[in-house]
Amino acid sequence: MPQSIPPVVPNDGLTTRTRRDQPILAVHTGDGKGKSTAAFGMALRAWNQGFDTAVFQFVKSPRWKVGEEAAFAALASAHTDRGIGGPVEWHKMGQGWSWSRKQGAEVDHAAAAAEGWREISRRLAAQQHRFYLLDEFTYPMNWGWVDTDEVVETLRNRPGKQHVVITGRRAPQALIDAANLVTEMVKVAHPMDTGQKGQRGIEW
Amino acid sequence: MPQSIPPVVPNDGLTTRTRRDQPILAVHTGDGKGKSTAAFGMALRAWNQGFDTAVFQFVKSPRWKVGEEAAFAALASAHTDRGIGGPVEWHKMGQGWSWSRKQGAEVDHAAAAAEGWREISRRLAAQQHRFYLLDEFTYPMNWGWVDTDEVVETLRNRPGKQHVVITGRRAPQALIDAANLVTEMVKVAHPMDTGQKGQRGIEW
Numbered sequence: 001m002p003q004s005i006p007p008v009v010p011n012d013g014l015t016t017r018t019r020r021d022q023p024i025l026a027v028h029t030g031d032g033k034g035k036s037t038a039a040f041g042m043a044l045r046a047w048n049q050g051f052d053t054a055v056f057q058f059v060k061s062p063r064w065k066v067g068e069e070a071a072f073a074a075l076a077s078a079h080t081d082r083g084i085g086g087p088v089e090w091h092k093m094g095q096g097w098s099w100s101r102k103q104g105a106e107v108d109h110a111a112a113a114a115e116g117w118r119e120i121s122r123r124l125a126a127q128q129h130r131f132y133l134l135d136e137f138t139y140p141m142n143w144g145w146v147d148t149d150e151v152v153e154t155l156r157n158r159p160g161k162q163h164v165v166i167t168g169r170r171a172p173q174a175l176i177d178a179a180n181l182v183t184e185m186v187k188v189a190h191p192m193d194t195g196q197k198g199q200r201g202i203e204w
Numbered sequence: 205m206p207q208s209i210p211p212v213v214p215n216d217g218l219t220t221r222t223r224r225d226q227p228i229l230a231v232h233t234g235d236g237k238g239k240s241t242a243a244f245g246m247a248l249r250a251w252n253q254g255f256d257t258a259v260f261q262f263v264k265s266p267r268w269k270v271g272e273e274a275a276f277a278a279l280a281s282a283h284t285d286r287g288i289g290g291p292v293e294w295h296k297m298g299q300g301w302s303w304s305r306k307q308g309a310e311v312d313h314a315a316a317a318a319e320g321w322r323e324i325s326r327r328l329a330a331q332q333h334r335f336y337l338l339d340e341f342t343y344p345m346n347w348g349w350v351d352t353d354e355v356v357e358t359l360r361n362r363p364g365k366q367h368v369v370i371t372g373r374r375a376p377q378a379l380i381d382a383a384n385l386v387t388e389m390v391k392v393a394h395p396m397d398t399g400q401k402g403q404r405g406i407e408w
Contacts, residue, residue, distance in 0.1 A: 024406050028238060032387040037245025038238035045271030049405035067249030071279060074288060078278040085278060163406065182392035183236040189386040201253035202228050202246065202367065
């Protein structure tokens with residue numbers, strides 16, 4: 001249900017509209033399901049508003065989340081062919097980023113993750129997109145493949161009105177502190193608990 | 205990150221495949237963001253698998269979640285026009301359900317919610333869809349507009365392989381007990397906390 005009345009109206013000198021339109025840095029973390037799926041749900045809204053959207057998946061397997069990828073490819077086509085919604089770019093680390101010359105070769109995942117972040121950082125500086133989805137990005141932070149302090153500083157100082165959503169378990173505290181929308185997904189029950197493996201249409 | 209090895213393999217006499225393909229009853233509850241957005245994210249996967257999908261929004265305002273509705277309308281068109289993904293139906297209680305003669309008239313929300321559930325119950329019995337999204341459906345349960353015990357019994361005994369996802373705060377315990385995938389979305393930080401109102405592309 002929508003909540004339309006903020007509990008606090010801050011004395012920050014901003015108009016309601018200016019405050020409302022501040023760009024969002026959202027973090028979906030926790031051990032439960034729904035971190036990425038909720039981020040992709042947000043991207044549906046961004047698409048509908050015509051926002052230029054870019055997804056960056058920091059995952060090793062090129063097969064992961066094919067359902068979402070196919071759906072957003074169809075939405076990107078609807079934008080191109082019928083002029084509805086916005087453009088959507090989809091980049092997967094998988095076997096190397098789409099823009100990289102090293103694509104398809106033996107991949108150094110640490111180097112690939114660092115390269116992915118450098119590209120995102122460049123795009124943020126250039127205000128290339130309006131909505132960024134950094135899927136599973138907490139892992140390269142936690143594994144030291146990207147520098148968390150540098151990520152947080154870049155996000156805090158990003159220009160313009162660029163929304164960023166980051167997903168993954170164990171989000172670093174510095175990232176949580178910098179975010180203005182943080183949800184922890186808590187597992188209450190999961191089919192795996194009773195030995196049920198993932199199935200098509202649900203897990204991918 | 206995908207988890208492919210269940211912690212327990214139950215002695216239930218089922219093959220791995222049969223157990224894996226058991227239909228999902230998922231509940232997204234809690235006070236945090238992401239309950240509905242994660243459900244719509246799951247619906248993207250269902251669409252991509254070609255599942256016949258139906259969304260039922262138990263909300264009063266016809267304007268609510270227009271972003272998701274527009275995106276799934278585009279995906280439904282992609283199915284019709286290009287043969288990709290699956291069909292998607294979208295029903296909103298709003299000012300009366302689309303199938304109801306009383307649509308547009310002054311709406312008794314309690315009666316409308318009960319009517320919505322009766323329709324879903326009929327469709328479950330007829331195995332009309334493969335994936336059902338009952339958005340904000342915990343509210344009519346909690347307000348006594350539909351009978352929770354009857355809902356739970358109907359869901360427990362639904363035939364075939366029909367997946368159902370239910371969202372909303374304060375999910376009744378009987379529903380949680382019947383579900384095999386339950387996530388609680390916990391609010392860690394929210395823009396409303398600092399007086400920031402919802403904005404387009406993020407909240408709708």
